[in-house]
Amino acid sequence: MLKVQDLTGGYSNPPIINNLNAEIQQGEFFAILGPNGSGKTTLFKLVTGQLPFSKGKITLFGKELTSYSKLEKAKKMAVLTQEAQVAFDYTVCEIVSLGRYPHQKGVLKQLSKKDENVIEEVMKLTNISHFKNTPFKMISGGEKQRVLLAKALAQEPEILLLDEPTNHLDIKHTFQMLDLLKERQRQLGLTILAILHDLNVASLYADRIALLHKGSFLEVGDVNTLRKDEQLKKVYEVEVKPGSHPTIPKPQLLMTPSYTAPSHSVSLHHSYRIKQTDEFIHIQFDQPLRTISNGVIGDGIQWVKHFCNFHVSKNYHCHDPQRDVQTWLTTNSISFEQAVGMMTAVMLEDAVIVKEEIEGISMLVIVTAGVGNAVDITNEAALAPIPTIGTINTMLFIDAHFTDGALVNGLMSATEAKVKALHDLEIKDPNTNTIATGTSTDAIVLGLTQQGEKTPYAGSGTVVGKGIGQIVYKATKEAIIKNLQRASRKNK
Amino acid sequence: MQSLFILKFLRNKISWLYLVSGGFLLCTALLGLLISSVHIPIPTILHIIFENTFHLGWVEGIAKNEEMIIWKIRLPRVVLAFCVGASLALAGAAFQGLLRNPLADPYTIGVSSGASLGAVIVLFFQLTMIGLGSFTLPVVAIFGGFISLLIVFGLVRVSSRSLAIETIILAGIIVSAFIGAIVSLIISLSDRDSMTQIIYWLYGSVGMRGWSHVQLIIPFMLVGICILFYHHRELNAFALGEDAADHIGVNVKRGKMLILLGASILTGAAVAVSGSIGFVGLVIPHLVRLVTGPNHRHVLPLSLLVGGAFLILADLVSRTIIAPKELPIGVITALIGAPVFALLLIRERLGRRGT
Numbered sequence: 001m002l003k004v005q006d007l008t009g010g011y012s013n014p015p016i017i018n019n020l021n022a023e024i025q026q027g028e029f030f031a032i033l034g035p036n037g038s039g040k041t042t043l044f045k046l047v048t049g050q051l052p053f054s055k056g057k058i059t060l061f062g063k064e065l066t067s068y069s070k071l072e073k074a075k076k077m078a079v080l081t082q083e084a085q086v087a088f089d090y091t092v093c094e095i096v097s098l099g100r101y102p103h104q105k106g107v108l109k110q111l112s113k114k115d116e117n118v119i120e121e122v123m124k125l126t127n128i129s130h131f132k133n134t135p136f137k138m139i140s141g142g143e144k145q146r147v148l149l150a151k152a153l154a155q156e157p158e159i160l161l162l163d164e165p166t167n168h169l170d171i172k173h174t175f176q177m178l179d180l181l182k183e184r185q186r187q188l189g190l191t192i193l194a195i196l197h198d199l200n201v202a203s204l205y206a207d208r209i210a211l212l213h214k215g216s217f218l219e220v221g222d223v224n225t226l227r228k229d230e231q232l233k234k235v236y237e238v239e240v241k242p243g244s245h246p247t248i249p250k251p252q253l254l255m256t257p258s259y260t261a262p263s264h265s266v267s268l269h270h271s272y273r274i275k276q277t278d279e280f281i282h283i284q285f286d287q288p289l290r291t292i293s294n295g296v297i298g299d300g301i302q303w304v305k306h307f308c309n310f311h312v313s314k315n316y317h318c319h320d321p322q323r324d325v326q327t328w329l330t331t332n333s334i335s336f337e338q339a340v341g342m343m344t345a346v347m348l349e350d351a352v353i354v355k356e357e358i359e360g361i362s363m364l365v366i367v368t369a370g371v372g373n374a375v376d377i378t379n380e381a382a383l384a385p386i387p388t389i390g391t392i393n394t395m396l397f398i399d400a401h402f403t404d405g406a407l408v409n410g411l412m413s414a415t416e417a418k419v420k421a422l423h424d425l426e427i428k429d430p431n432t433n434t435i436a437t438g439t440s441t442d443a444i445v446l447g448l449t450q451q452g453e454k455t456p457y458a459g460s461g462t463v464v465g466k467g468i469g470q471i472v473y474k475a476t477k478e479a480i481i482k483n484l485q486r487a488s489r490k491n492k
Numbered sequence: 493m494q495s496l497f498i499l500k501f502l503r504n505k506i507s508w509l510y511l512v513s514g515g516f517l518l519c520t521a522l523l524g525l526l527i528s529s530v531h532i533p534i535p536t537i538l539h540i541i542f543e544n545t546f547h548l549g550w551v552e553g554i555a556k557n558e559e560m561i562i563w564k565i566r567l568p569r570v571v572l573a574f575c576v577g578a579s580l581a582l583a584g585a586a587f588q589g590l591l592r593n594p595l596a597d598p599y600t601i602g603v604s605s606g607a608s609l610g611a612v613i614v615l616f617f618q619l620t621m622i623g624l625g626s627f628t629l630p631v632v633a634i635f636g637g638f639i640s641l642l643i644v645f646g647l648v649r650v651s652s653r654s655l656a657i658e659t660i661i662l663a664g665i666i667v668s669a670f671i672g673a674i675v676s677l678i679i680s681l682s683d684r685d686s687m688t689q690i691i692y693w694l695y696g697s698v699g700m701r702g703w704s705h706v707q708l709i710i711p712f713m714l715v716g717i718c719i720l721f722y723h724h725r726e727l728n729a730f731a732l733g734e735d736a737a738d739h740i741g742v743n744v745k746r747g748k749m750l751i752l753l754g755a756s757i758l759t760g761a762a763v764a765v766s767g768s769i770g771f772v773g774l775v776i777p778h779l780v781r782l783v784t785g786p787n788h789r790h791v792l793p794l795s796l797l798v799g800g801a802f803l804i805l806a807d808l809v810s811r812t813i814i815a816p817k818e819l820p821i822g823v824i825t826a827l828i829g830a831p832v833f834a835l836l837l838i839r840e841r842l843g844r845r846g847t
Contacts, residue, residue, distance in 0.1 A: 048739065074741025090787070102740060104725070
């Protein structure tokens, strides 16, 4: 509906905006991104008509924008900027009424019944009705912006132009405002063209984005354009790492500052303390480690300092193990936000701790193993109704620098080693009498110091992968043997 | 339901304000006609007015001299005071709204100074233009006002291409200062007689002007009122700034030009017939805005009514307070206006601090 062709303009020589092309579709949320000085605001002003352009064409609904009268244009296009300066004590309602300006008819230009209905409706929509008789000056920044949005919506535009509308709003008001716009877009097919400066917010709300660089669009596309980190780095000159939102399939970007904290490399074996009691094993590192884990808490990929394995009774059943682990951590004054926690019914004195240096890579592994609940994952037999005693918990710490992929790879290597240990000891799944591959509640954490050169692989084809295999195999086997011995002592 | 009630209440409040302002105007007008050295009863005054306007007199045997006093001296004086006060207050309201600055008034923009200079030149050189006769002074004054407006706009246009508000105020102050210097120069060069005449004229007065001056100001006043009333929505829109006004469809350049033109016509005409009378354009709109709120739909007409009434009252005071001598009306408006304005400023400061 809004088409920009070969647009060139902006006061300065050479012009700020250069041969820019774009077409905004009916009903979409189109975001313009770019660093300060890339020409965002100039482009915006060229489109709103505040600045004249020297070359090119802007058409709205196929008709040249310059051929619209001011009133016709205001009926189709509303603008919301970040300004909030209002002279005199106009009330909120009076400010919103200004949005009806292009629709007022007749000699007296009174507000008609329809005008008043529209005003009521947009005030209700933006949730400002309850302070409509308050002077605009008295309300907060977030409320002001909602009032100005209501004014823009009162114009009943087909396209809404936004110039950093959430610039000085906090997160709450930013999301409120954009949710509201998105709702309007969905319900009434409002087309939105917005300059946004927060890439992550743009990713969550925009349908398409355009990356403005030195006066022209580097790329126009859907939000996955933001995954091209090289491009973003070129435009913003900031180290950017694209990731994904955990619950919405949209990219989210993580910025890395160019300053680096002074870090002195420490050897793995001198940077932790182990505390072992009958209730828990607690390994505390001086620096947070990059971890991947399926622990009860601290799961996923994180940076964590504390690693805990709690002993529970055989009959432990709980609806909320997460809360329990948090409570136990808190009573031992360990902050659970920085911890990986797991639990086991195995006697903790049977834990196996192995420290080794394999091909110059320091590794530490702590395994507690119980196999009463061993399962062959490949067997079709029904799930055991209630898992009884027996879990293999593995904590593996390596003095290396892994990528996210290498972390997963390392996890695989450790698992393979565990399976091999079970196989060599001929641990069987009691239900099927086949060789087990693990227990039903195994937990693992892999912690990396992230020192040294970055490694993208940690599989069996690499030195570190082999190392993982050897050390995990050794520790797991020893732990299972200890467990079996204790079981046989008991039976005697 | 509740909002409807509030709306009705507000409407009522506004209509009450119109009633009160109108009543205030009528009272001051009657007082202006009544209070003087020669006592004439109210029925006689009313009769004379109705007789002369609609030929609907009902009292017989009115003395010729009484009719003379009322119809030829007091009434034109009151009407002129009303016209001048109304014009200045309306122009002030428009300038304040347009410049988004409650401290703006017809003087800030340089129009009053220009008009004064025109008048002073006429007085100094004893000019009489062919065909204008005694109207030479007013016409030249209006002309001077326009010229200074053009100079102000020329300056603004040269220094910034967007007709920025701040630049208009700055240019107005520069032009005013320059014109003030020229007026002082002329005063110091003139002989004792014309010096007294010029200085007295600069103080401002609505006395001894007669119907001719009323006839002179009224067409200009009507044109100015029409232009400004027509643009009350644009004045409201300018409250958010010119860019925002442009976004809701206001033709900013044309609107600004017409509002400035209308306000300048009003100011020029008022200065021309009465000399320079300060503070009416500054204080009255401010006062009205305090009561009605800033909506120009009501600020403009109410400023007109209250401004007119205020100047009638000021004129009444100026000619009675040291009777039989008369004070210049500009002195009265400044004496009343300046402290009131200072109070308003302080009050606003305190109010802001409180929130």
